[in-house]
Amino acid sequence: MTSQVSSAAEKAEEANDAVLGGQRAPLSGTTGTTGGDGKEVRRLDRVIIRFAGDSGDGMQLTGDRFTSETASFGNDLSTLPNFPAEIRAPAGTLPGVSSFQLHFADHDILTPGDAPNVLVAMNPAALKANIDDVPRGAEIIVNTDEFTKRPMAKVGYATSPLEDGSLEAYNVHPVPLTTLTLEALKEFGLPRKEAERSKNMFALGLLSWMYHRPTEGTETFLRQKFAKKPQIAEANVAAFRAGWNFGETTEDFAVSYEVAPATQAFPTGTYRNISGNLALSYGLIAAGQLADLPLYLGSYPITPASDILHELSRHKNFGVRTFQAEDEIAGIGAALGAAFGGALGVTTTSGPGVALKSETIGLAVSLELPLLIIDIQRGGPSTGLPTKTEQADLLQAMFGRNGEAPVPIVAPQTPADCFDAAIDAARIALTYRTPVFLLSDGYLANGSEPWRIPETATLPDLKTPFATGPNHTLADGTEVFWPYKRDPQTLARPWAVPGTAGLEHRIGGIEKQDGTGNISYDPANHDFMVRTRQAKIDGIEVPDIQVDDPAGARTLVLGWGSTYGPITAAVRRLRAAGAPIAQAHLRHLNPFPKNLGEVLKRYDKVVVPEMNLGQLAMLLRAKYLVDAHSYNQVNGMPFKAEQLATALKEAIDA
């Protein structure tokens, strides 16, 4: 998913393999070359693999490693980790299944893929939980050792699906992964339980052979991860190699596949793979450096935002202070206190945490201090679906406070884009002295993609001067400091930090007099202040929205946030099939880009796909009186490109 790329924008992700999942060669490719092991090697343009197993089987690690190998090989890629909220759900049950889907290609791709070409099922539960997503003709690698009576009965298999013909339509590879792993590790003398745990590395080795992945990275990784337990490190390396060798030698795997690096898809530069939460963390550190301000994170652990707290805690040598507070309220309170003192204050959370922070966000609106509120959205309401994705906090971010309390909202569109979005949110907060919402979500947070590493010199300058002296002259000629005297352009008030002599002042949540900042209950002043705070946010400079409309379409699809990938993939499909459609994507939800109203009016039809029940559509209808059509999904998963393409086609044809 390289959002920088447009050259391959018209390249359709063929829909046919969603129906038939077999691994096909590209139309122009040649098949049937022979590898060094005498086996056939087929060239593919893209592959979707899903690793699925028990929560304790290490599927996320396996997926991460395969992703790393794939990234360093130079494919474009996009990932979708999917796991339960329970740390160790009951073993072998459907709710305990954890999976990791990876889509990689020799060209620019946008989503983790609709349907896997290969499913690795470590146990019957993993097979049962995922089989509905697997198209006929796809390859399924199953760990046959787990297909015994009890594990099968646990998930309702009366007969073995490996034997009763129910998997006839698939290309099944039965592999006794556990037995083979134990055999490979015999000489290590590990307890059986310990040795068994390496079976995910055996599977990874097998898949690495199938797709010609580089292996050095994984071996180095294992030796580093288990540096204190060299025996375990070597056992895992041995299992990994045994898996590779098994693929190379066994008859069952007659074909291996090559997916060439995506050289055309990427502009020149140095790349790395990055997840949304990591990119966001780096964006925050970068923002602190670019503003030349210490970064202060006040946070309380919550899924799926905790990774940012963990990551920032590792970078204290950047002057980053991380404060794990007693609750969500104290997290944002500390961040706001630090902002009062001249730090770049940040709080990270998810929807339930935002609810608790609402009053403090209102205080920040009233104090007019810079503050970043990072909301990694998850399924709601209430505790909802902690590990699943959703976009249903938009209206909470927009309106979830008492009084007229406008807050700017910025939304990243891909995992790597979280970096730029964090810097942009900081720009707005610092320039306009306001709290800013950054709305990421679980899909962006945990998903990953290649990222062209920016040159630090190309990043924007965020330096914001503090007030240093009086800014107002009284009628009698006295020079004074007025904490609420605004910059005429931005309407921002001065940021005067404690320690600055002569600028001592008091601020608070009570309405204050324009200019002096003194407590004021005057009706006309309150009316003026409410309107001024709103005008400040409405006047924030955001770039115009760009419309991608090569063919003069009559229908516009408008999205925001993490739906960028699936919407763009769907748009490509439609255009490849000859259906004209225009696409635009919102990064700024408050204020909207100035040209948005004009853009919406240009089209006969506007379709707004969202992972909520139509929150952006509601805002658009209210503000622009446009008949925006909602297309909604709230199942905790990102949209599938094919499903969106179908829905958009219906909208075009209607």
Place this chain on the structure above:
Amino acid sequence: MPDTDELLHNELLQLVPKAEAKQSMKDFKSDQEVRWCPGCGDYAVLAAVQGFMPELGLAKENITFVSGIGCSSRFPYYMNTYGMHSIHGRAPSIATGLATSRRDLSVWVVTGDGDALSIGGNHLIHALRRNVNLKILLFNNRIYGLTKGQYSPTSELGKITKSTPMGSLDAPFNPVSLAIGAEATFVARTVDSDRKHLTSVLRAAAEHSGTALVEIYQNCNIFNDGAFEVLKDKEQAAEAVIRLEHGRPILFGSQEPKGVVRDPATGDLKVVAVTEENRSQVLVHDAHAESPTTAFALSRIADADTLHHTPIGVLRSVERPVYDTLMSDQLDAAVEQNGKGDLGSLLAGNDTWTVVG
């Protein structure tokens, strides 16, 4: 007035810039009209704080008062320092962010019994346990004043108020006991009307490294007038108030001297009439005792209803690593271990590939 240098032996105070010129009480009065009810105990506390500040001798731009919501929380508006009147109960968390990021500031929290012990109870106990370098002034009037007279978490059981016409049902907090239980390193109690004692406690709090909790019994003459009269009336006070002084035997009483001794049967503390025989058993107050046990027992010796035997003064003052210092040390250690952070190498990471045109 003690020598200023003596105060500044506190190494954390050394981080706060000193005033260049001699200060007076007037320097700490803001231009805002004070709007508490006439006769409110808050006036006395404000005057005492404004009067004490010059003694500290800190640059006033490096002093910040943070408050929550309630009558007492209007305090920052009247101090000519930096200040924030925040939201209900949250002042300790906001002050924590400020103090931990700006060690060159002297950060004071002003709060009340409702603000600190009801809606903000969680933040208070966690600030105390962390030992953030904050001076918390808890104005306890045992009533909700700003909302016009409901009972508070320190009101005596059975309190008749607008919201409890048949009497309140919940047992009150003893703020000093609570603070000691929450691992506080400095806990003191004083009374609004005793300027000299109040100032001595402020001085001790300012000298302390870490969180200092000062409970100030404060009269609300509108909704709970005379709540502490027994501690203020000269005749009654002699029997009701126990003035604690570190290193001195705990003695009080006018007619016949009374003292605090340890009950050998229970290990608890009790008040006895002092005689020649038991004089040697009277407890000598040790505010610096490492164990909080005796300080806690002292905090329980007062009768919650009559306030008889109320100890005032510094109950506990011990040294423990300060959160702000530890946080700052970790930043230094990280630079020592890994060098100053370099953004370019952070972004690049260890696992990259290059695409050439």
